[in-house]
Amino acid sequence: MTTTIKLNTPPELVFLPGEIYSYSGIKLPLFLSRIEAGFPSPADDYNEGLIDLNNLVVSNAPETYIAEATGYSMIKAGIYPGTKLIIDKSLTFQDGDIVVCSINGEMICKRYKIIDGSVYLVPENDDFKPILLTEEMSLVPFGVVTYFINKASRDSAR
Structure with missing residues (x-):
């Protein structure tokens, strides 16, 4: 048996000052090697560039x-x-x-x-x-x- 759920249109969200997370343009180093809880490999000690967290999660x-x-x-x-x-x-x-x-x-x-x-x-x-x-x-x-x-x-x- 399929149940039909009535969906309402969401109201416009209102954000107050201080609740807004602004884009900062900060880019962080990206290391492509895996992170283990054991002994690190000296060969993995280099970064592969920069990653923008906004581009990653948004x-x-x-x-x-x-x-x-x-x-x-x-x-x-x-x-x-x-x-x-x-x-x-x-x-x-x-x-x-x-x-x-x-x-x-x-x-x-x-x-x-x-x-x-x-x-x-x-x-x-x-x-x-x-x-x-x-x-x-x-x-x-x-x-x-x-x-x-x-x-x-x-x-x-x-």
Whole structure:
């Protein structure tokens, strides 16, 4: 049995000063060798050029924005409170995508899954339950998470 979910058009996003991540044009060295946790190879000690992080993580700049995650429902996917989500609002939700949407007015980030013809928003934490989408729900898509950024130091939110 296939369930049809009524999608609403997302409202225009409003960003306040200080919430905007601006393009800085900074390019970082790119090392093409693999990074292992063992003994490094002296032959790999050279860089292969520069890489622009904006070009790496943003494929459709006018439709891409960054939001900060809260909560713990996606920790098995590597998304923690404070994780920066790179979201492309032009992409259509596909099975397996990590998505950002509003369900009945509540903004959430979950994995979009189609199981036996039904659509679910599935958390990546066993302490949370999947959400079965029904016709009665108001779902507003805000985009697909294409990348996310976590701080790797000890004081990162985990």
